[in-house]
Amino acid sequence: MRELLKVIIFHYLLQGLAGDQLNIPHTNHLDEDFSKDGCLSYCLSEVKPIVIGLNQLKERDAINKLNEKIHNLENELEMYKLQLTHKENQVKARDSLLNEKDESIKAKNELLVAKDEQFQDYRAQIEEKNLELLKYKLQDIPHSSLYADGIHRMKVGNLPAFQVSYLSSSPDWIVIQRRIDGSVDFDRDWLDYKNGFGDIEGNFFIGLEKLHLLTQSRPHELYIQLRDVKGTAKYARYDDFHVSSENDNYKLNSIGKFSGTAGDSLVDHVGDMFxxxxxxxxxxxxxxxxxxxxxxxxHDCLHSNLNAEYHDEGYDPNRDGISWGSWSGDWNYTISLTFTQMMIRPSLK
Ligand SMILES: [Ca+2]
Incomplete structure (x- = not known):
């Protein structure tokens, strides 16, 4: 009997392990088998708990599998969560980078605006300076400022420092020659004209060597103030005065463009040596x-000569006085001017 039971259980297990569903009809079939054999009540009482146990085992196995699936799904979910967190961090990092770049662009824009303002400011300053320069260039010396009233020291080339006279109202102009009366003789030798002579507060000539060194160091303007015995004042102005070296006998190399009220009596002397x-x-x-x-x-000889003999009466019938031919409309050389002052200053060119 026990052997038969083992066979039945083995048979049943084979059916169960083959994938059959353990349900009541199946058990009923077994019941029938058992009844045929005459062990119905006994067999059932022995086998049923086993079958039920097996069913329970199968259910537990299914639950375990489900649990395992759930566990796997939970793991997957956790992994997705981690990936999501990672992606979120990446997005945050990119956002932060973008913000930094935005800030950087803003800062650069602000810098550009500041630079632009600075540029505008510089441009305004340049325009202002240009206006000042234009004013400086066009400014004439008032006739009331006839006498230079300032003296300072100057050095040029290898020459010892020397005193120069200047107009305090226009200090950039220094005086290179002045005639106010006949107290200083201008009929002198080469050496005197080379080195200069006279009294810089009165009648004097600055000297050809200084003129050469000054005007060769940079371009200079020349401004000549003139006055006759009647008190009429006129001027002649040139924008590029240059005296050559002693090797060229201090040739009047250039005078530039003329402007003024006294007419141009120097242009014909350009190229003449001293x-x-x-x-x-x-x-x-x-x-x-x-x-x-x-x-x-x-040349042979002159259209002007501001170093000629001084005549207090403002007149020389021999036409040898201090002359500026274009002073009068008819080139009257009997007029001898009673005041002359030649000045130079660095040119703006
Ligand atoms: Ca000669």
């Missing part, structure tokens, strides 16, 4: 300086 009573570099048969009693840039 002549003194002891050094004749003019084109006349004789020595013009000896004849006119003063050194100048003569």
């Amino acid at each position: 002549t003194t009573r002891d050094q004749d570099h003019d084109t006349a048969r004789f020595n013009c300086a000896k004849n006119k009693r003063g050194g100048w840039w003569y």
